[in-house]
Amino acid sequence: MALALHEYEAAARERLSGPVWDFLAGGSGTESMVTAGRAALDRIRLRPRCLVDVSDCDSRTSLLGADLSAPLGIAPMAYHRLVHPEGEVATARAAGETGTLLTVSMFASRTLEDIAAAAAGPLWLQLYWLRRREPMLALVRRAEDAGYRALVLTVDAPRVAHRPRDARNGFAVPEDIRAVNLDPSLMSASHTGAPGASAIARHSREQFDASLTWSDLAWLRERTPLPLVLKGLLTAEDAELAVKHGVDAIVVSNHGGRQLDFAQPAVEALVEVAEAVSGRCPVILDGSVRHGADIAKALCLGAHSVFVGRPVLWGLTHSGTAGAAAVLRTLTEEFDEVMALMGAPRVHLFGPSGVTRR
Numbered sequence: 001m002a003l004a005l006h007e008y009e010a011a012a013r014e015r016l017s018g019p020v021w022d023f024l025a026g027g028s029g030t031e032s033m034v035t036a037g038r039a040a041l042d043r044i045r046l047r048p049r050c051l052v053d054v055s056d057c058d059s060r061t062s063l064l065g066a067d068l069s070a071p072l073g074i075a076p077m078a079y080h081r082l083v084h085p086e087g088e089v090a091t092a093r094a095a096g097e098t099g100t101l102l103t104v105s106m107f108a109s110r111t112l113e114d115i116a117a118a119a120a121g122p123l124w125l126q127l128y129w130l131r132r133r134e135p136m137l138a139l140v141r142r143a144e145d146a147g148y149r150a151l152v153l154t155v156d157a158p159r160v161a162h163r164p165r166d167a168r169n170g171f172a173v174p175e176d177i178r179a180v181n182l183d184p185s186l187m188s189a190s191h192t193g194a195p196g197a198s199a200i201a202r203h204s205r206e207q208f209d210a211s212l213t214w215s216d217l218a219w220l221r222e223r224t225p226l227p228l229v230l231k232g233l234l235t236a237e238d239a240e241l242a243v244k245h246g247v248d249a250i251v252v253s254n255h256g257g258r259q260l261d262f263a264q265p266a267v268e269a270l271v272e273v274a275e276a277v278s279g280r281c282p283v284i285l286d287g288s289v290r291h292g293a294d295i296a297k298a299l300c301l302g303a304h305s306v307f308v309g310r311p312v313l314w315g316l317t318h319s320g321t322a323g324a325a326a327v328l329r330t331l332t333e334e335f336d337e338v339m340a341l342m343g344a345p346r347v348h349l350f351g352p353s354g355v356t357r358r
Helices: 005-015 018-025 032-042 088-098 112-118 133-146 164-169 184-191 199-207 214-221 236-244 266-277 292-300 310-342
Strands: 044-046 061-063 066-068 072-074 101-104 123-127 151-154 228-233 249-253 283-286 305-308 355-357
Touching: 005 018, 005 310, 018 164, 018 310, 032 044, 032 266, 044 292, 072 310, 088 101, 088 112, 088 310, 101 112, 112 123, 112 133, 123 133, 151 214, 164 199, 184 199, 214 228, 228 236, 236 266, 249 266, 266 283, 266 292, 292 305, 292 310, 305 310
Parallel strands: 072 101, 072 305, 101 123, 123 151, 151 228, 228 249, 249 283, 283 305
Antiparallel strands: 044 355, 061 066
């Protein structure tokens, strides 16, 4: 078993085909955002306090009513079966074993019901706003019936950005791996490869509704009792609008460096978003989390929790449920150690005085 996240990354790169690895690891444009978030986190340094009783550190927290073993969740990522035959079912087991929230992608490669049956922890469902609203609403109904606890609407992708690696590879989702929760007619473009073009980008231009605005959120809110989370905000202005429109939580995210090139990294945007929200709803940091110390940094800067993405797929590639669970445990155990060494034995004790910027 690997001992550090970078070891899982190396193992995944060795085991996956070149096009699949590029799909998972690549970014948009110059790929500046793939590394910018990590660099921004590394510039933040922790300011520990001493002579604090840390004999009983407790990393537990809650998020929109869900009890978590640590302020940690799994970001939505499509097609887990690209890296392991059990796909999202294996991921759900790992999340349940570690007390972690799992956000299931609209383009999951296992059914919502199978994922829910395997889950022992809270599930959220991620959505893209499709031109045809009926299939999206049908998915919401299934999520309600299966016990999912919130909807996560991704709003930074009116279309998929140009991703050079996918275009170079002519990447298309293999025929035997499907977004099984949607009608095949909605997904056919994702499976049609062409030299020099990404089937993922072509599909988004066909199916995503680029005319979506703030006023459309009311339509969804009126049709489901589930909390609504917006993912992809990077500015105080949008955070203010989100609160105004009754959003229940915000995910500050750069989409894994796969959307707007040269945007400000999510962790740098976190401060202005958290200040704009001012406690009116939870704020979650998504992007470049690789260490337990990153969780502490995010909490100090105003986040209630963090999401982790690619490392979970590295663990899944390595050894299925066991590998994904090991990645999550590594982050949780590292965070527990940081709590002790920071002199912050409870999650709520992390605040602005706990960090400085290099």
